[in-house]
Amino acid sequence: MIPPLEAITTRDATLTFLLREGGSSAARLADSMRISVQAMRRHLRSLENDGLVESRVMVNGPGRPSNFWQLTDQGQNCFNNGDGSEKFALDLLSAIETNLSDERVLQILKDQAVEKAICYRNKIGKGSLKSRLKKLIDLRREEGYLSELSSSSDGLSWYLNAFYCSIRTIAEKYPVVCDQELILLREIFPDCEIERVQWRLESGHSCGFKVNQIKSKTCGENG
Numbered sequence: 500m501i502p503p504l505e506a507i508t509t510r511d512a513t514l515t516f517l518l519r520e521g522g523s524s525a526a527r528l529a530d531s532m533r534i535s536v537q538a539m540r541r542h543l544r545s546l547e548n549d550g551l552v553e554s555r556v557m558v559n560g561p562g563r564p565s566n567f568w569q570l571t572d573q574g575q576n577c578f579n580n581g582d583g584s585e586k587f588a589l590d591l592l593s594a595i596e597t598n599l600s601d602e603r604v605l606q607i608l609k610d611q612a613v614e615k616a617i618c619y620r621n622k623i624g625k626g627s628l629k630s631r632l633k634k635l636i637d638l639r640r641e642e643g644y645l646s647e648l649s650s651s652s653d654g655l656s657w658y659l660n661a662f663y664c665s666i667r668t669i670a671e672k673y674p675v676v677c678d679q680e681l682i683l684l685r686e687i688f689p690d691c692e693i694e695r696v697q698w699r700l701e702s703g704h705s706c707g708f709k710v711n712q713i714k715s716k717t718c719g720e721n722g
Contacts, residue, residue, distance in 0.1 A: 509534065509542055514551065514570065514577055518645065519662050522569035524557070543568055551577065578645070608679045616686030628691065628712045632657055635687065657710040658696070659684070677706070684708060 509532055516531055517523060523531075529539035546552040551574035554566035599607075623634045629648070636646045636659075646661045684693050690713055697707035 509539075510546065513539075513542055513546065514574060517552065517568060517570050517574070518578065519647070522567050524565050524567060526565070528568070546574070550574075578643070605675065605678075608676065609682055612679045612682040613686050616683050619683075619687045623687070628657065628688070628710070631688065632659060632710065655711065659708045659710060660697075661706040661708075680706070681708070684710075 512532055513528060516528060525539045525543055526536050528543070529536040532539065543552060543554070547554070550571060552568050553571050554568045556564045557567040619635060619638065622638060623631050625631075626634075629650075632648050636648060639646060644661060646659055649658045649660070650656070651658065681693065681695055685691075688710065692711045692713060694709050695706070696709045
């Protein structure tokens with residue numbers, strides 16, 4: 500389960516902040532939690548001892564170097580629902596890969612994305628693009644995803660950033676499933692142009708998608 504940033508414990512809030520931001524200094528974390536830097540450092544050392552976070556030395560100009568803290572793989576797994584579904588999916592994909600051609604595997608994944616998109620569209624309904632994107636984020640949060648929505652400076656585009664993916668382990672072994680995510684979004688919002696602008700497996704700490712509404716189409720209201 501993914502705790503909200505304003506979680507009741509500093510421990511959960513720290514892990515969630517690092518997940519959202521990709522990493523942070525102790526000073527920035529302390530400021531966000533409104534506690535002293537000394538107290539935050541104690542929390543971080545405790546999390547480090549538990550194997551949930553790790554640090555690397557960061558040098559920013561003259562002065563004393565500071566530690567940059569980020570989640571370990573074990574820390575990432577704190578957001579896993581732990582129901583064993585990832586292992587089942589990995590075993591299933593391995594069996595499919597062994598017995599079917601690459602083309603057939605891709606077709607199966609595409610068909611599944613289209614089918615799931617129909618389900619999402621029925622739940623989301625009509626409305627402005629902003630409201631539909633927010634509804635999607637809420638639906639996917641229930642499935643173990645953590646995403647945030649932001650608008651471009653000119654207000655013409657929306658950016659959907661996925662900080663935690665419930666199929667992260669699967670995607671690391673089978674990157675092709677990430678293509679399914681793009682297909683899924685395009686099927687959910689057929690009135691939009693959607694492109695991937697960041698891929699977690701290549702760089703950064705999140706997957707990012709840029710969404711532009713096509714004014715000539717009318718799936719939902721404009722906005």
